[in-house]
Amino acid sequence: MAERVSGPEIxxxxxxxxxxxxxxxxxxxxxxxxxIRKREDLLGPLADAMRTAQDKIVTCATCGNIDTCxxxxxxxxxxxxxxxxIVVETVADLWALERAGxxxxxxxxxxxxxxxxxxxxxxxxxxxxLIDRVARDQIREVILAVNATVDGQTTAHYxxxxxxxxxxxxxxxxxxxxxxxxxxxxDEGTLAAAMRSRTAF
Amino acid sequence: MAERVSGPEIxxxxxxxxxxxxxxxxxxxxxxxxxIRKREDLLGPLADAMRTAQDKIVTCATCGNIDTCxxxxxxxxxxxxxxxxIVVETVADLWALERAGxxxxxxxxxxxxxxxxxxxxxxxxxxxxLIDRVARDQIREVILAVNATVDGQTTAHYxxxxxxxxxxxxxxxxxxxxxxxxxxxxDEGTLAAAMRSRTAF
Numbered sequence: 102m103a104e105r106v107s108g109p110e111i112x113x114x115x116x117x118x119x120x121x122x123x124x125x126x127x128x129x130x131x132x133x134x135x136x137i138r139k140r141e142d143l144l145g146p147l148a149d150a151m152r153t154a155q156d157k158i159v160t161c162a163t164c165g166n167i168d169t170c171x172x173x174x175x176x177x178x179x180x181x182x183x184x185x186x187i188v189v190e191t192v193a194d195l196w197a198l199e200r201a202g203x204x205x206x207x208x209x210x211x212x213x214x215x216x217x218x219x220x221x222x223x224x225x226x227x228x229x230x231l232i233d234r235v236a237r238d239q240i241r242e243v244i245l246a247v248n249a250t251v252d253g254q255t256t257a258h259y260x261x262x263x264x265x266x267x268x269x270x271x272x273x274x275x276x277x278x279x280x281x282x283x284x285x286x287x288d289e290g291t292l293a294a295a296m297r298s299r300t301a302f
Numbered sequence: 303m304a305e306r307v308s309g310p311e312i313x314x315x316x317x318x319x320x321x322x323x324x325x326x327x328x329x330x331x332x333x334x335x336x337x338i339r340k341r342e343d344l345l346g347p348l349a350d351a352m353r354t355a356q357d358k359i360v361t362c363a364t365c366g367n368i369d370t371c372x373x374x375x376x377x378x379x380x381x382x383x384x385x386x387x388i389v390v391e392t393v394a395d396l397w398a399l400e401r402a403g404x405x406x407x408x409x410x411x412x413x414x415x416x417x418x419x420x421x422x423x424x425x426x427x428x429x430x431x432l433i434d435r436v437a438r439d440q441i442r443e444v445i446l447a448v449n450a451t452v453d454g455q456t457t458a459h460y461x462x463x464x465x466x467x468x469x470x471x472x473x474x475x476x477x478x479x480x481x482x483x484x485x486x487x488x489d490e491g492t493l494a495a496a497m498r499s500r501t502a503f
Contacts, residue, residue, distance in 0.1 A: 106400045108370035114355050117348045121333045123324070132322045134394055136352070137359055137368055144356045147318045151349035154315050154334075155341050167338055169309035193335050199307045 111137075163234070165210030165227040167192045175199075175208055183207045184241045186234065188260065190214055190248060198246060206244070209234065214252035215259055226256075228263065235267050242270045249276065312338075364435070366411030366428040368393050376400075376409055384408045385442045387435065389461065391415055391449060399447060407445070410435065415453040416460055427457075429464065436468050443471045450477065
């Protein structure tokens with residue numbers, strides 16, 4: 102701003118909001134004004150919710166999920182099939198699979214993918230606990246639900262090699278045409294994979 | 303979500319974030335995860351900044367601006383020309399004009415526009431203090447920097463009538479081609495106004 106038009110407290114609020122994903126300086130200003138207009142309804146409750154989250158959030162020692170209790174809600178849920186582990190890269194992926202209601206099983210959050218260029222090695226991922234769980238908990242199937250990217254697939258291969266001595270069944274998500282997708286807009290790799298894995302109609 | 307995958311505290315944080323302008327459920331989840339990942343750097347400081355804002359923010363009794371002091375930073379700034387009042391609809395408009403560095407004058411924030419259909423009458427706007435200021439403070443010019451919408455222009459005409467007995471000079475922002483704008487994309491009203499108000503090259 103060319104001139105200061107308000108106190109430093111408002112500037113600081115705008116600067117912090119601008120660091121949220123999807124926000125820039127302009128949308129952060131709009132959000133700040135919206136929050137200030139709705140001081141009682143939104144600003145106060147949001148400040149409290151953030152403070153509570155900061156005080157209470159822990160990483161689940163079992164699976165790496167983020168929650169306000171340890172073991173987390175997923176690990177503590179006895180209605181799930183705890184002999185099947187879905188290995189995901191991030192908590193966001195866990196949430197996405199749960200929104201889809203894909204499978205009521207247990208999870209294991211790696212916290213990223215192997216990426217030698219970025220200096221991320223096996224020690225940086227939540228891998229030793231994965232081996233321990235598979236060895237200890239009579240796991241029957243490990244589903245490698247990592248992203249279909251180069252890093253994701255590299256990580257999946259690495260984990261398959263790690264798990265080989267334990268003789269556990271390992272699977273990966275199917276490749277194919279996204280539901281609602283148009284063939285014309287899909288890449289050749291996806292189309293070839295969908296053709297190879299075609300199923301009876 | 304099909305299943306609860308985390309405690310109610312995280313759900314509540316996501317629900318509140320989803321009420322920010324420009325955010326929906328999906329971007330709110332992404333923002334919540336980002337905040338949780340950056341607990342020390344961002345979540346805590348943002349919670350503190352929001353709490354401070356809620357405790358300190360007041361509406362300036364003179365001009366209607368939002369600030370952490372009253373009179374506000376703009377009203378208290380002695381380097382401004384306090385004999386010129388820029389009348390704006392909202393604080394966001396005040397901030398926009400200040401970013402442009404348009405004119406170092408004083409402001410008056412109406413808090414909206416006259417809108418009979420929405421039940422907004424003269425009593426709902428910050429109008430009586432405007433008349434008082436013009437009558438009391440030797441104001442030489444009132445610039446009606448309201449939006450170029452029907453409601454904005456109706457409000458501008460209403461204010462002009464109100465101010466008429468006080469014999470103060472009232473002006474409005476120029477209409478014309480936006481800087482960087484292409485004629486082909488502009489509406490007929492703007493082009494006609496720009497043609498009428500053409501200036502020597």
